[in-house]
Amino acid sequence: MSNKDPEVLWSDIASRILINVVSHPMEYAKVLIQIGHEPIPPKPTVTLFGRPALKLPNIFAYVKHIKRVDGLTGCYRGLVPKLCSYTVSTIASQKTAEYLQLDVVQIEEEDEEDESVRRRKCLHEFTRDTISRIVAIVISHPLEVISLRMMAQFVGGEVKYNGIFSSFVEIYRENGFLGYYAGLVPRLIANVSVLILASASTYVLNNYVVHEQAMKAYTASTMKFLATTVTYPFLVVSHCMAVNDCGLVAGIPPQMPIYKNWLDCWSHLSANNQLKRGSSLLWRYYTGPQVLVNGKLVPIMTDAFYKSVQ
Numbered sequence: 251m252s253n254k255d256p257e258v259l260w261s262d263i264a265s266r267i268l269i270n271v272v273s274h275p276m277e278y279a280k281v282l283i284q285i286g287h288e289p290i291p292p293k294p295t296v297t298l299f300g301r302p303a304l305k306l307p308n309i310f311a312y313v314k315h316i317k318r319v320d321g322l323t324g325c326y327r328g329l330v331p332k333l334c335s336y337t338v339s340t341i342a343s344q345k346t347a348e349y350l351q352l353d354v355v356q357i358e359e360e361d362e363e364d365e366s367v368r369r370r371k372c373l374h375e376f377t378r379d380t381i382s383r384i385v386a387i388v389i390s391h392p393l394e395v396i397s398l399r400m401m402a403q404f405v406g407g408e409v410k411y412n413g414i415f416s417s418f419v420e421i422y423r424e425n426g427f428l429g430y431y432a433g434l435v436p437r438l439i440a441n442v443s444v445l446i447l448a449s450a451s452t453y454v455l456n457n458y459v460v461h462e463q464a465m466k467a468y469t470a471s472t473m474k475f476l477a478t479t480v481t482y483p484f485l486v487v488s489h490c491m492a493v494n495d496c497g498l499v500a501g502i503p504p505q506m507p508i509y510k511n512w513l514d515c516w517s518h519l520s521a522n523n524q525l526k527r528g529s530s531l532l533w534r535y536y537t538g539p540q541v542l543v544n545g546k547l548v549p550i551m552t553d554a555f556y557k558s559v560q
Contacts, residue, residue, distance in 0.1 A: 328400035335393035406499025433491035440484035447477035
């Protein structure tokens with residue numbers, strides 16, 4: 251992350267806030283999918299290869315369901331703490347990066363063709379970006395937890411987590427101080443892993459594989475996308491742990507088991523082939539375990555299953 255003038259920084263924050271406001275209903279639906287809430291039963295269908303499958307509603311159908319239940323304003327649950335989290339995260343990351351500049355100016359003035367100089371500069375930027383990102387996540391995570399729990403209230407129709415300040419009190423009452431950092435470890439692992447994978451692969455490709463300057467401009471974004479895809483399961487686990495055992499229907503049985511820690515959550519989701527849920531938003535197929543209920547195959551870990559066994 252490079253230094254930015256205050257005007258440019260706030261302009262970037264304002265642009266990102268606008269994008270978040272527009273995309274929030276879909277992000278909201280995605281969070282509910284990640285924590286395992288499937289209110290619309292899957293329908294029998296066939297894949298492109300002609301195999302029988304259970305088709306889950308796409309993201310747009312899910313958003314319509316949320317709107318039908320809570321109205322248009324209900325599609326924006328958790329938006330305010332999410333915007334606050336992004337703003338705090340961005341400022342903290344920028345200020346930390348500025349503090350960690352060290353001798354970057356001297357490095358940039360040296361011979362850019364020297365392999366050792368390029369390697370040293372890349373290592374410096376990676377270290378700075380990693381520390382900045384970790385600081386930003388740690389500082390903003392309580393707001394992220396509040397946002398996630400506000401959205402998770404849709405599952406049980408609760409209103410326990412309402413305003414930001416009252417939510418801080420509620421989290422402390424339910425889980426103590428550690429509740430503010432529920433799901434922090436897998437989130438940190440995901441973000442740091444993305445930085446490592448994207449930075450290392452971009453450096454190798456731009457210096458040893460890609461020789462056209464025009465193509466090098468796309469390497470970083472492509473590698474970041476691929477790294478984000480690889481580390482996606484950590485995000486699912488993080489979101490599940492943020493709402494697990496928090497006093498909401500979404501975080502307790504039968505909707506979700508009580509996990510001992512994030513590794514227990516990972517193990518359970520992995521065993522049920524649920525670590526990638528929410529990664530596909532348009533073509534969604536149920537891939538988890540199924541049981542025979544009243545002569546019909548019913549998917550486990552969906553609301554349809556729980557209703558069928560009650």
